Amino acid sequence: MLSEELGYSFNLSGKIVPLFGGQNTSVRVNNEAVLKPVDDVQHYEWLLTIIDMINPHGYRLSKPIRSTKGTFVSEGWVCTKFERGQDVNGLIKEKLHVSRLFHHDLSNINFKDFPQGDNPWVEGHRIAWQKGELPMEVNIEIRKIINKLLLKVNLKEQYNSQIVHADLAGNILFDDVLPPLIIDFSPTVAPVEYAEAILVCDCIAWQGSRVSNIDLLINNKYNKEMIVRAVVFRLAVEAIFSGKDFNRFIEQYYLFKPIIDFIE
Template sequence: MRTRPDAAVLRAFGVGAHRPERLAGGRGLTWRAGPVVLRPHDGVVTDWRSGVLADLTGSPAYRVPRPVATLDGGWRAGPWEAWEAVAGRVDERRVGEVLAAGRAFQDAVRHVPRPAFLDVLDDPWSVADRIAWGERAAPTEPALDRLVAAFRPVDAPSRLVHGDLLGNVLFADGAAPAVIDWPPYWRPAGVGAAIAVADAVCWHDLPVAEALALDTGDVAWRQLLVRALVFRIATAVLLGGWDAAQAARHAPLVRAVTEDGTD
């Protein structure tokens, strides 16, 4: 899938006259062809997500790219899906604005019922999500052992959340932030914010004290950070990418949310 979309795929999405160019980010798997961005599809998740976002109304608080259908009306061509290209760049330093855009987006989809496919997904991210909520046993890893021991109940209803906000909110002058590449999860609303904040601490130098003090409006904020860390660490372990360097990056926040107590 690191090869570019072929001519048949481009014709299927109505952009056959454009030469695709690889985009930064997206694990090297995302391409732009004229007004369209193409990325590997997620099967039934692509069909569901495209259907939801095709009907989503706009908001001054956020933008979303519209899914692009094939000429025969489907959402997939070969191994690809397509989306409207939107202006903007990622800025992981603008954590508060990322959280605000994510909150507005999640509020806009709060009426959407839980999709049944969440029960059968078995990729590392889905398994790590279940580990973070005590539905699967965690792999053997000291940081995970420490975090799982800190689990406390989270008394908040589940709803659709965006599980990877920090690197998937685009900023452009004169436009609302654009929320892209939505990985859906069914968890308490604050989980999306907690994952974004954990990412900001571990990878983009947000001070731990600021992360703990953020007023997200969510109950059990520290406990949500515990779950976010389990999700990220378990994913890295399952993908075979967890190493000493990653452990060092995560250690300050792991210590903070376990030593100082949990909500």
């Protein structure tokens, strides 16, 4: 629960308004700032330090606000400046353009000490990259579906990996006047093509974009592999949340299945 003292720790006071989207845990204070609870202090201190350093061109970043103690995390909350923008379904070309600008700015970030954290999304990336396995409690039929998808890819010796935003489809906000705004940075270490594949697959499965938009992705030797890994990532996360509930999982599977059918 957001306390008055917490607001003061970020030099904020005023009306608190709940924000809907993502995990539905963020709040806005006046039109100044957005606060959200976090559970990994080390991860967010590292991440927000990176965001604070970037000087964006052609897009906007939701910049962090330090607490009165000089930290980015205070009492389990982080704070960013409130910026105008609306979530818009589709617009894949525009979102890919913003993605490429942002990932260019991230390309020189040293990720050697990146604190990965531990949550279903981190585990989903590990599964997608064949560095982890589904929990044993996951339904056996779900396991078969995901393992069958992973048979379509093989790990290569070398990838051009960097810090990427792995959840851009719904986290680029648009404004009639201002450049697009990137929010809720969900970082992982992977090729940029993987992040772009997640963006496009999410727009197709969740936002009603045509499956033919797959063709907007850069067509190189990693193209099919990155699409498969993007789908596995989303389905692995759903599998972790679904556990033994096959019906819940299969609803998500059918949203992503046209993508796999399209590239085969």
